[in-house]
Amino acid sequence: MSSFRLVGLAAENFEPFFAMSDAELAALGARRVMADEPVGFPCRVSLADAAPGDELLLLPFEHLSTRSPYRASGPVFVRRGVRRAVLAPGEIPPYVTRRVMSVRAYDANDMMVDADVCDGQQAGAVIERLLADDAVAYIHLHNAKRGCFSCRVERVG
Numbered sequence: 843m844s845s846f847r848l849v850g851l852a853a854e855n856f857e858p859f860f861a862m863s864d865a866e867l868a869a870l871g872a873r874r875v876m877a878d879e880p881v882g883f884p885c886r887v888s889l890a891d892a893a894p895g896d897e898l899l900l901l902p903f904e905h906l907s908t909r910s911p912y913r914a915s916g917p918v919f920v921r922r923g924v925r926r927a928v929l930a931p932g933e934i935p936p937y938v939t940r941r942v943m944s945v946r947a948y949d950a951n952d953m954m955v956d957a958d959v960c961d962g963q964q965a966g967a968v969i970e971r972l973l974a975d976d977a978v979a980y981i982h983l984h985n986a987k988r989g990c991f992s993c994r995v996e997r998v999g
Contacts, residue, residue, distance in 0.1 A: 843933055844931040844932025844966070844998065845931075845970060845973050845997060845998055845999065846931065846933070846934065846970070846973055846981070846995050846996065846997060847928065847929055847930070847931050847933075847967050847995070847996050847997055847998050848889060848927070848929045848931065848934070848938070848983070848993050848994070848995055848998060849926075849928050849929070849993060849994050849996055850885075850886060850887045850888060850889045850927035850928070850932050850950050850993060851886045851887050851903070851918070851920070851926065851929070852868050852887075853887045853920075853924060853926050853957070854924055855865050855910055856899065856920045857873065859899050859901060859920075860899065862904045864939065865993070866913075866993075867899070867901070870901065870902075871877075871901070871902050872899055872900065872901035872902065873895075873899070873900050873901075874897065874898070874899055874907040874933075875895060875898050875899070875900050875919075876890075876895060876896070876897055877892035877894050877895065877896045877898060878894055879894060880893060880894060880907070881940060882895075883896070883898055883921075883930065884906065884919055884941075884944040884987045884992065885898065885904040885919055885920055885924060885937075885958040886918040886919060886942070886991070886992070887921065887924050887925070887926055887927065888921060888924040888925065888926075888929070888930060889892075889926050889927040889929065889935050889937045889938075889942075889993055890924075890935060890936075890937050891936070891937055891944075892919070892921050895923070896921050896922070896956040897922045898918055898919045898920060898921050899919070899920050900919055901917065901918065901920070902916065902917060903915060903916065903917070903918040903963055903991065904980065905918075905994075906948075906952065908952035908961050910951060910952040912948065912952055912954065913955050913961065914929070914991070916989065916990050917934075917990055918990065918991060919923075924987060931961070931997075931998045932966060933964050934962070934963075934966045937992075938962045938965050938983060938993075939963045940962060940967070941962045941985050941986070941987070941992075942956065942959065942960070942961060942962065942985070942987055943959070943960055943961075943962050943965050943968075943983050943984065943985065943986055943992065944958075944959050944984040944986040945957060945959070945960060945965060945968045945969060945971075945981060945983060945984075946979075946981060946982045946983075946994065947972040947975070948978070948979060948980050948982070949977050949978065949979050950979040955975065955977050955978060956972050956975065956992070958971075958972070959982070959986050965983065967982065969981055969995055971990050973997060974992055979997075980994060980995060980997070981995035982994055982995070982996070983995060
């Protein structure tokens with residue numbers, strides 16, 4: 843059995859934003875977009891690429907809310923009406939495998955203790971290798987080309 847699971851962001855954190863006008867979103871540094879290609883709009887809640895015609899929000903999100911030097915935020919896409927993905931242990935979806943990934947390992951104090959960059963098809967092996975270090979409490983995946991947060995990886999068991 844794999845030692846990890848990928849987890850999407852909580853959908854309820856984003857639902858109120860879909861009711862906002864475009865002007866209200868713009869005031870927050872966010873915008874409403876429609877997917878126009880089958881790849882290129884990775885939803886951080888469902889851990890799947892949006893289909894053409896899907897409505898999404900592109901908005902800033904603090905993915906590492908901490909007092910460590912690694913506190914971080916960045917843009918994320920979120921699709922309307924999707925549920926939070928909690929994948930089966932070891933499952934790596936196409937959302938990851940079709941991208942180059944930055945794999946960042948953090949300890950319990952939110953300090954980065956290791957990192958690597960890999961083709962998304964190798965992400966599972968890199969995650970397993972990093973989690974072999976007991977100091978690693980969790981991992982964040984980022985899309986390496988644009989640097990955007992992708993998802994959290996948690997230990998299983």
